[in-house]
Amino acid sequence: LCIMKKILLFILVMTANVAVLAQGITLRQDNIDEVLSELTLKEKAELVVGAGYKSMLAGMTGAKVAVPGAAGMTRAIPRLGIPAIVLSDGPAGVRIEPRRKGTTDSFYCTGFPIGSLLSSTWNTEIVERVGAAIGNEALEYGVDVLLAPGMNIQRNPLCGRNFEYYSEDPLLSGKMAASYIRGVQSQGVGTSIKHFAANNQETNRFWNDSRVSEDVLRNIYLRNFEIAVREAAPWTVMASYNRLNGIHTQEDKWLLTDVLRNEWNYEGLVMTDWTGKRNTAAQIQAGCDLMEPGKRSQIRELVRKVKRGELSEADLDICVRRVLELVVKTPVFKGYKRSLKPDLASHAVVAREAAEEGIVLLKNDHSALPLARGTVAALFGVGSYQLLAGGTGSGHVHRPYVTQLNDALAHEGIKVFEPLAALYRRHIMDNPPKKSLLSGMLGSPAAPEMPVSHAALESAAAGADLAVITLSRQAGEGGDRHLDDDFLLSDPEIRLLTDACEVFHSLGKKVIVVLNVGGVVETASWKQLPDAIVLGWQPGQEGGSALARILSGSVCPSGKLPVTFPIDYFDLPSSANFPFDYSGRNSMSAGSEKENDVKNVGYTVYEEGFDVGYRYFSQPGAPAVSYPFGFGLSYTSFEVSEPVFSGDTVSISVKNVGAVAGKEVVMILDPVLRAFGKTRLLQPGETETLILTLAELDTTHFVIEQRGSYGCGAYSSVSLRLMKSARALPFSMPFASRARSVTCRSNVLSAVSALTPVSPMI
Secondary structure: OHHHHHHHHHHHHHHHHHHHHHHOOOOOOOOHHHHHHHOOHHHHHHHOEOOOOOOOOHHHHOOOOOOOOOOEEOOOEHHHOEOOOEEEOOOOOOOOOOEOOOOOOEOOOOOOOOHHHHHHOOOHHHHHHHHHHHHHHHHHHOOOEEOOOEOOOOOOOOOOOHHHOOOOOHHHHHHHHHHHHHHHHOOOOEEEEEEEOOOOOOOOOOOOEEEOOHHHHHHHHOHHHHHHHHHHOOOEEEEOOOEEOOEEHHHOHHHHHHHHHHHOOOOOEEEEOOOOOOOHHHHHHHOOOEEOOOOHHHHHHHHHHHHHOOOOHHHHHHHHHHHHHHHOOOOOOOOOOOOOOOOHHHHHHHHHHHHHHHOEEEEEHHHOOOOOOOOEEEEEOHHHOOOOOOOEHHHOOOOOOOOOHHHHHHHOOOEEOHHHHHHHHHHHHHOOOOOOOOHHHHOOOOOOOOOOOHHHHHHHHHHOOEEEEEEEOOOEOOOOOOHHHHHOOOHHHHHHHHHHHHHHHHOOOEEEEEEEOOOOOOOOOOOOOOOEEEEOOOOOOOHHHHHHHHHHOOOOOOOOOOOOEEOOHHHOHHHHHOOOOOOOOOOOOOOOHHHOOOEOOOEEEOOOOOOOOHHHHOOOOOOOEEEOOOOOEOOOOEEEOOOEEEOOEEEEEEEEOOOOOEOOEEEEEOOOEEEEEEOOOEOOOOEEEEEEEOOOHHHEEEEEHHHOOOOOOOOOEEEEEEEEOOEEEEEEEEEEEEEEEOOOOOOOEEEEEEEEEOOOOO
């Protein structure tokens, strides 16, 4: 009995010593292996499964969380000093709850312009400044990783989330995303590039199967992500909801490991988009490290499958390690003391300047713009008084305010015709936007448009010097846009535009149209009516001020289109394979597999191949367009020199030969975009030399060898075009080609770097 007591005492002492030793281990940047070895199986499973929806819904439920309204969190392991980290949307600003119980303080975040406008700047520096401002707000409010940028290709103009995305072109998209990432991460906060990959529609987004050939996939739909990964090293990548060639991207080892990690040398973490429970073990095996928002049933599944031998604990350890590597980078781990008081005033200036650079002047007949001070403007359209600053869903931002066009014009010395303004104010008060349970969290649609009588038109034409008609469109997460009353103008809008032009023009007065939209709309059937058209996109909280400064001439427009505006929707090759006429359920919820066999709902075949946007419309025999990719007018004029080549760089001098200060964009195409640059603000007579680099990554084409030279292929010379203000100036330059091998899911794939100069040609 005495011996037994001694043995029991020895066991208790040893157990206590082990427990004390374990308690002494705390996560540091240099002891991840040690911490990993101390984690129990259950703790490992907890680290790769998010903490649920409680932070996102805290504004409605009152739950106690670090940052109410943040999209999600990871789980903490306090005994090892592993904190929970906070993940928050979104692309146009930090999306958190602006009000909290128990305090009168506010927690608003700056509402920046949407992605389509940012890419219209063609200015990587201003986009990086936007990213830095958003990153700083995330830091000061206690967010560790920003779930942005959204960077899917704008394959079709009716995608509901195009407003979050940058372009139909992968180079422009990748460069803009890389700049945004560098800006955010300069503040010590992480990013999550999304939605990886081929997530180009919202309809049935949880189950839709994007069927894309691998050469097209790599050249267009993965290329922008590769640029962002290689140039900016985002902390995380978000795997999308959809399936890709039959496999859920979150369970796709070829995509997440072979391509992303082994080919692109990505070293960060991969998380799921906010998906319900799927095959969690398959996600781990594919290289998806963090399941968000996370359910406890996923933790139990992982533990069970490891114990049964259905999941290797070594595979789980790989993902746990990546979670820990992310945690040690974060502000919360480093003990940063959030102020809850970011400099919103200075960030608003950045938002306004970005909006000004991304607004695109589409038409300006007979110098209808800029407007002279003292001009009296009759403002038509609800958007003239209630501007749509951004889209809905996870791209929505709780902004402290939105500057309105009517108020901002008055500040610029443009008088607003008051009798008409009074009618709109009353209409907006009596007809607020329809709201749902989630409107407070995800944003609201636009207020309904106001019918305008002929008498009101005649009164406005008699009392004002000109008309400004704002046409607004809203879109967002969970559903795609439609043709009628969306891509196409509604019948009331057409009547208003037609009647206003008739009445005002009869008196020798001009009509200006402002497009307050998140994506492309049809313009060809009506653009001949007004004297000027300004594409304002959804320009963020300072949008009214930015538009007014463009209209008044305080700022010279310099935005260029990042997408093509077709004449007819059905001119787009992708129109045959997109759910433009879908009338089924909204896709905010998880959806179902019931529609898996329905074309363009359960599956979408990318039959158009490389014929996306200008790649198609620039071909001989293709339909004409309303406004081409890269188009944008200015109040001044520029001269561009002949390009000078040196190695892999192209030098181009740009001179302002007009009467006002402005900025200009130049692009090099072959026939697809290879490089671009934007000048600083050039005073009249001033010149700047832009040096554009044709980097290997930017000039690589992927070719399915057994199908021959598909696409651009391998060649020894190429004809380039220098594009400036939508005018193409051809020149040629000889190049050598070289290939590198990549992992191909099917067939044999080679990557041809087709723009390596042999010798400069001037």
